[in-house]
Amino acid sequence: MADVAALAGVSSQTVSRVSMGLDNVRPETRRRVLTAMAELGYSANVAARALRYGSYGTLGVIAHRLARTGESRTVEAVVEAARAEGYTVTLVDVESPSSDDVTAAAARLSHQAIDGLVIIRAETATPDTLALPPGMPVVVSDSRFVGHHPAVGADQIDGARKATQHLLDLGHRTVHHVAGPADSGPAQMRADAWRAALTEAGRDVPDVLRGDWTAGTGYEIGRDLAPDPGVTAVFCANDETAAGVLRALHEAGRRVPDDVSVVGFDGIPLAEHLWPPLTTVVQDFSGIGRALVDLLLQQVRDGRALDDVHTLVPVELVVRASTGPAPRRHGT
Amino acid sequence: MADVAALAGVSSQTVSRVSMGLDNVRPETRRRVLTAMAELGYSANVAARALRYGSYGTLGVIAHRLARTGESRTVEAVVEAARAEGYTVTLVDVESPSSDDVTAAAARLSHQAIDGLVIIRAETATPDTLALPPGMPVVVSDSRFVGHHPAVGADQIDGARKATQHLLDLGHRTVHHVAGPADSGPAQMRADAWRAALTEAGRDVPDVLRGDWTAGTGYEIGRDLAPDPGVTAVFCANDETAAGVLRALHEAGRRVPDDVSVVGFDGIPLAEHLWPPLTTVVQDFSGIGRALVDLLLQQVRDGRALDDVHTLVPVELVVRASTGPAPRRHGT
DNA sequence: GGCACCGATGTTTACGTAAACATCAGCGGA
């Protein structure tokens, strides 16, 4: 900056004014400064600016298993929304969603230069154990922090109800559920809503089949289910799991949807191109990302904590070829 | 820091020494300072430290369409590798891979606090138009920058050759190719290698079918291909595209692999659970991520540019049920 | 013509940290 000032024959303060776009600089002076800046390849030092202002123009994001569908799409949306607001995003991927790891990540990040923190799917973390720097604005996505930190989540319950009801409407006597891991909040909500929908309809509630979001366990569970003629409708906690179930059904020679109907959850781009195309509950990940950034920036800018805000993002059931009428039973 | 010093009854310099872990502080003094730090919830201000040192402990990453398979897995690996080296990662997602957008993103990022820059799949950008701050260390992944910036890429050529050869070995007369977008370097390399493999084997080279990495165009192209009995083997530029092709073949009633064999590229987790399970060329994304960070940190730490380093990460052909012997032709 | 005011620009200072240098107490050897 001093070099630029010297070259342009002005004071460093004038350079600062030009670089900040203030208008109380003579056009002629401004031009000289800009020329000097270009010539020296000058650009403002962010560290100094952050030091001066106490803010960084950066949001921290903590995600678990970033490469997973929901995570990467949410992160993409957060990055996008943050950019629109003039913020960049610093990312930390935690190995496990345990509160210890999340706390450690939060600590690492808050020692970094961030103005606020987005926690994506802090599955098992409980509020008591999440130690955050005092005054650090936080939002969480899809978690159990609801009531402790502002939160944004897709309407898991509505989605799971719609999926279950869709299958019942098609004439299936009951619906089996391949759930996500027990320590996941969203998995729990989906399972609960599935159970509630069956109970309200007065149907039998089969045991929950416990998956871990991966296609691999979906496949294994599917192989157990396939020989059972009583299984005619399966609601899977996510699309990957559903893909595994579909594969197991194909291998066992059971036709989809003639013998068994399958529904997924998430709405991954590939869902439409599985075989058969998968009926699924589509989440609006980019809406979630925008809402997260929105809620976070409200706090960052007002310097005020929003404790009990909870934004619910609607979901949509998209019906495709993987679901169909229940097969006629013998003697019916 | 001043508050901590006052509370502990020492100078701020002593606080600094404790916070940096230097050992020339009496244990008793250190204890007092640590107590004061804990009491006040003190943690060092990164901006000031960065200002003092001129380095930020942060790497910038520019990605296009972050939620795509290869991108998110590479980013995850970069984040992981960077963390292992004590760096955090700041992320920018560009809307298009054009050099304009990448340049703008690089400019935005270099105004941010970063020590080095990772560009993932800068598809169309050409070196001439990529204006980077002088002295900013850079690595690129899978791009045409090879020879201008240090680069890391999967061995696209070997992978595409293996895929094509695998199909020829199964007795197929030729192999059709559903390519990625024309402006993508990796797509180009895969198409070139496919063409070379066919030519060397003395086979006909069908027209390239131009996709855009999505399952949607794979499906559309698949619908065009399905009615043609001359099409018995299809090599797709990525797994998503292959999923679309599979769907189109199923809908048209062509059996896989009995009538048509299909090969993908990338090795997404879902590939194994498509129907039928997809033969594909598996890329080692986490290896790529590690190599990128490696190459970048060499430059950051030595302050020296590595101009013509090009790390090639091996790929592996994984054969599954989507490929099989060529169907017997009439009269053979 | 002189004075008050305004816009353009320069000067001083503070942000929080850590290196460099200064100081000071205590200890061992001559």
Add this chain to the structure above:
DNA sequence: TCCGCTGATGTTTACGTAAACATCGGTGCC
């Protein structure tokens, strides 16, 4: 006993920026 050395700690300064304040030349009005 005194000197010099060593280790612990304090003081000064610089990093690059921008706010706050100071200055200076010009303009308009009485």
